Amino acid sequence: MDCIFCKIVEGAIPSKKVYENEHVLAFHDIQPAAAVHVLIIPKKHIPTMNDAAGEDFALIGEIHKAAQIVAKELGIADSGYRLVNNCGKDGGQVVFHIHYHLLGGEKLSALNVRD
Ligand code: 5GP
Numbered sequence: 001m002d003c004i005f006c007k008i009v010e011g012a013i014p015s016k017k018v019y020e021n022e023h024v025l026a027f028h029d030i031q032p033a034a035a036v037h038v039l040i041i042p043k044k045h046i047p048t049m050n051d052a053a054g055e056d057f058a059l060i061g062e063i064h065k066a067a068q069i070v071a072k073e074l075g076i077a078d079s080g081y082r083l084v085n086n087c088g089k090d091g092g093q094v095v096f097h098i099h100y101h102l103l104g105g106e107k108l109s110a111l112n113v114r115d
């Protein structure tokens with residue numbers, strides 16, 4: 001399968017890992033959009049939020065749990081952060097393997113819903 005994030009899970013593409021357990025992996029985004037920009041992904045390949053079903057929702061809970069842990073580890077839990085999933089074309093999804101952006105480490109601008 002030609003999926004960048006599956007290759008990161010397999011270790012075929014290197015990443016700067018910040019957290020890992022049997023379900024999820026967290027690593028720094030290659031093009032950070034904030035002082036802290038970490039991607040949190042399930043190890044299982046699920047293309048978009050539209051494709052999540054059944055036990056996948058427990059995995060999505062694991063992503064939120066990892067976000068809480070990573071935010072604490074990177075020292076942004078108290079200052080606050082944003083956890084974002086882009087879904088599909090209008091959502092601006094570029095990599096079709098579910099991921100959440102954990103953004104923080106500075107005051108983020110108001111959420112822009114339009115360009
Ligand atoms: P999307 O727009 O799909 O929600 O976000 C994809 C994110 O993946 C982007 O923020 C992009 O910078 C990041 N990204 C794309 N390729 C790689 C890569 O090979 N390594 C890492 N660490 N991040 C990547």
Ligand code: ZN
Nearest residue numbers: 003006045097
């Ligand atoms: Zn994948």
